[in-house]
Amino acid sequence: MDRFITVAIHTYEQAIALRSLLEREGVETQFRNVNIESPVISSGIRVRIKESDLPLALRIIENKEIFADPLSAPLTSQHSPVIVPVDFSTASAHATDVAFRIAESHGAGIVILHSYIDPYVAGNLQLTASGTYEYGDQADRQQALAAAETRMRHFAGQIKDKIKSGLLPAVKFETCVVEGVPEDAITQYAKANNPFLIVMGTRGAKKKEIDMIGSVTAEVLDKCRYSVLALPDPDGSAAKFNPGRILFFSNAGQDDILALDTMHRAFPRAGAKVKITSIPGRKRESALQSLQALCDYSSQNFKGYTFETDAHALQDIIEQAKAGQRALSDFDMIVVSNKRKNIFSRFFSPSLAHRVLFATDMPMLVIPV
Numbered sequence: 312m313d314r315f316i317t318v319a320i321h322t323y324e325q326a327i328a329l330r331s332l333l334e335r336e337g338v339e340t341q342f343r344n345v346n347i348e349s350p351v352i353s354s355g356i357r358v359r360i361k362e363s364d365l366p367l368a369l370r371i372i373e374n375k376e377i378f379a380d381p382l383s384a385p386l387t388s389q390h391s392p393v394i395v396p397v398d399f400s401t402a403s404a405h406a407t408d409v410a411f412r413i414a415e416s417h418g419a420g421i422v423i424l425h426s427y428i429d430p431y432v433a434g435n436l437q438l439t440a441s442g443t444y445e446y447g448d449q450a451d452r453q454q455a456l457a458a459a460e461t462r463m464r465h466f467a468g469q470i471k472d473k474i475k476s477g478l479l480p481a482v483k484f485e486t487c488v489v490e491g492v493p494e495d496a497i498t499q500y501a502k503a504n505n506p507f508l509i510v511m512g513t514r515g516a517k518k519k520e521i522d523m524i525g526s527v528t529a530e531v532l533d534k535c536r537y538s539v540l541a542l543p544d545p546d547g548s549a550a551k552f553n554p555g556r557i558l559f560f561s562n563a564g565q566d567d568i569l570a571l572d573t574m575h576r577a578f579p580r581a582g583a584k585v586k587i588t589s590i591p592g593r594k595r596e597s598a599l600q601s602l603q604a605l606c607d608y609s610s611q612n613f614k615g616y617t618f619e620t621d622a623h624a625l626q627d628i629i630e631q632a633k634a635g636q637r638a639l640s641d642f643d644m645i646v647v648s649n650k651r652k653n654i655f656s657r658f659f660s661p662s663l664a665h666r667v668l669f670a671t672d673m674p675m676l677v678i679p680v
Contacts, residue, residue, distance in 0.1 A: 402512025
C-alpha cells in the first residue's frame with residue numbers, strides 16, 4: 312500500500328491552510344502530532360501525504376501563489392506582463408503554452424485576457440411604438456458575463472493542471488474578463504498595463520482569407536503599439552515554437568535597428584540564425600548594399616545571433632507562399648516592423664504585417680516602429 316510521508320511541519324493555522332490547498336488540488340493529506348484538546352497550541356503539526364503524490368505536492372507548495380485562491384491575485388513581478396488574449400480555442404491554448412515559456416525566460420507574469428460582447432451592444436436596443444428605446448433584459452447581460460467567467464475558470468483550471476503535471480513552467484498568472492469588442496478591449500488593456508509582449512493565436516491562412524475583414528489579430532496589429540507575437544493554430548508537427556531560424560523583413564531604414572533590438576531582447580537565444588530580406592521600394596543594387604550594411608552592424612551588436620542577407624524580395628516570398636510552395640519552410644518565425652497607418656490607408660493599402668499574416672501560416676513577431 313502507498314505509505315504516508317511528512318511533507319511539512321507547520322503551526323496549526325498554517326497546516327490547515329496547506330491541507331486546504333493540497334486537497335483542493337486532489338492530494339490526500341493527514342495530520343500528526345495534533346493536540347486534540349487544544350490544537351491551536353500544538354508545538355508543530357506534521358502534514359503527511361502519500362509518497363506517490365510527493366512530486367505533485369512539492370510543485371504545488373513551491374508555487375502557492377499560483378494555486379491559492381483567488382486565482383486572479385495581482386501580479387507581483389517586477390517585469391511588464393505578457394498578455395494572452397484568448398477565445399478558448401485550440402489556437403488560444405497553443406498561444407498560452409508558448410507565452411508561459413517566454414514569460415519564464417524573462418521572469419515575467421502572464422495575464423490571460425478574454426472579452427465578451429454586451430448583449431445591449433449586440434443589437435438588443437429596439438425602438439418601441441411610443442418612440443422610446445426598449446433595452447434588453449438585464450439578466451441577459453449578467454448571463455453573458457457569467458458564461459464568460461465560467462469558461463475562463465475552466466481554461467485557468469486547464470492551465471493549472473498543466474503546471475501540476477510539469478507540462479508548463481510555474482509562472483504566476485492572472486485572469487481578466489472584460490466587456491467589449493475584442494480588438495478594442497485588447498488595445499485598451501495593453502495601454503493600461505504596458506505589456507512586454509502580446510501573444511495571440513490565429514487561424515490558418517485558408518480560414519483567415521474567409522474572415523479577412525474581421526480578423527481580430529490583424530486589427531490588433533494595426534491599432535496596438537506593443538509587440539505582438541501571432542501564432543497559427545498548430546497542426547501537430549508545428550505545435551512547438553522554437554525560433555532558431557528567423558526571417559527578418561527589412562525596409563532599409565533606421566527602424567530596422569530598433570526592430571532587431573526588440574527582437575533580440577524578446578528572444579535572446581544563443582545560436583539563432585537571422586536571414587535579412589528586403590521589402591520592395593528601392594533599386595535592387597541599393598537595397599542589397601543597405602541589407603549588407605545592416606547585416607554587418609547586427610553581427611557586431613546583437614551577440615548570440617548570426618546574420619546573413621537574402622536576395623529574395625518580400626513579394627516573391629508571399630507569392631510563393633500563396634501558391635503553396637515551401638518558400639518559408641526553412642524558418643521558424645517571421646519578424647516584421649509595422650508603421651502606424653490611419654484607417655483609410657489601412658483599407659486601401661494594407662500594412663506589411665497584414666499581407667504576411669494572411670498569406671502565411673508562420674509564427675510572426677510584429678514590432679511597432
